[in-house]
Amino acid sequence: MKLASLVQKSRSFRRFDETKEIPVKKVEAWIKTLRFLPSARNLQPLRYVVIRSAEPRERLFPLLGWAGYLKGKGTPKEGERPSLYVVIGYDSRLTQNPAMDIGIAAQTLLLLAVSDGYGGCMIGSFDPARVREVVGMEEWFGVGLVVALGKPKEKVVIVPVERGIEYYRDEKGTHYVPKRSVEEIWIKTI
Ligand SMILES: Cc1cc2nc3c(=O)[nH]c(=O)nc-3n(C[C@H](O)[C@H](O)[C@H](O)COP(=O)(O)O)c2cc1C
Numbered sequence: 001m002k003l004a005s006l007v008q009k010s011r012s013f014r015r016f017d018e019t020k021e022i023p024v025k026k027v028e029a030w031i032k033t034l035r036f037l038p039s040a041r042n043l044q045p046l047r048y049v050v051i052r053s054a055e056p057r058e059r060l061f062p063l064l065g066w067a068g069y070l071k072g073k074g075t076p077k078e079g080e081r082p083s084l085y086v087v088i089g090y091d092s093r094l095t096q097n098p099a100m101d102i103g104i105a106a107q108t109l110l111l112l113a114v115s116d117g118y119g120g121c122m123i124g125s126f127d128p129a130r131v132r133e134v135v136g137m138e139e140w141f142g143v144g145l146v147v148a149l150g151k152p153k154e155k156v157v158i159v160p161v162e163r164g165i166e167y168y169r170d171e172k173g174t175h176y177v178p179k180r181s182v183e184e185i186w187i188k189t190i
Helices: 003-009 024-034 054-063 099-115 128-135
Strands: 046-051 084-091 119-123 141-150 156-160 175-179
Touching: 003 099, 024 046, 024 084, 024 099, 046 054, 046 099, 046 128, 054 084, 054 128, 084 099, 084 128, 099 119, 099 141, 128 141
Parallel strands: 156 175
Antiparallel strands: 046 084, 084 141, 119 141
16 A cells, blocks of 8 residues: 555544454564664663563553543443553653654554554553553653554544534544644645
């Protein structure tokens, strides 16, 4: 698939077929690819923890804030939860400013997942200290983002921004994401 189509197809998915596990080999290939990402000052401060087992998955899930605009209705139900999480952390002894590197890693990971028929959602809404506890890491491990992954089981539709930028769902559960037009975001070429 062309990269432009992959980017369009890679939406934030929050409902999954929980019975469809992501094979270890796939996750391995994704994480191995992340080694090649650019990073500020080539510090390569990012560190990854993959959560596949049921016990840490169950401990992590309630710590995550899902789809804030849907006011509780966007939290995946049992059977629709992610089958895997990648916690993107950073070595705080190397940098205190990892946000851009984390963004690059998270989007690359999602694109890799979509290219293999999976998908997911970046989650930034959590208490880092509690997530650090779940992954069993020490103070130096800063928790950046959690990427929830699985086999998506929902329809996500892009719509123009009319009523606002808040995503919403209809009675069938289709998830709509308003996106600004090219005219609005592309100011000029000089
Ligand atoms: C840095 C970052 C943090 C995010 N944190 C959350 C989050 O905590 N919970 C959640 O449900 N979605 C989260 N999202 C997903 C956004 O809500 C989503 O990107 C937005 O609604 C647009 O939908 P789209 O990704 O399908 O384009 C996050 C996205 C980014 C880039």
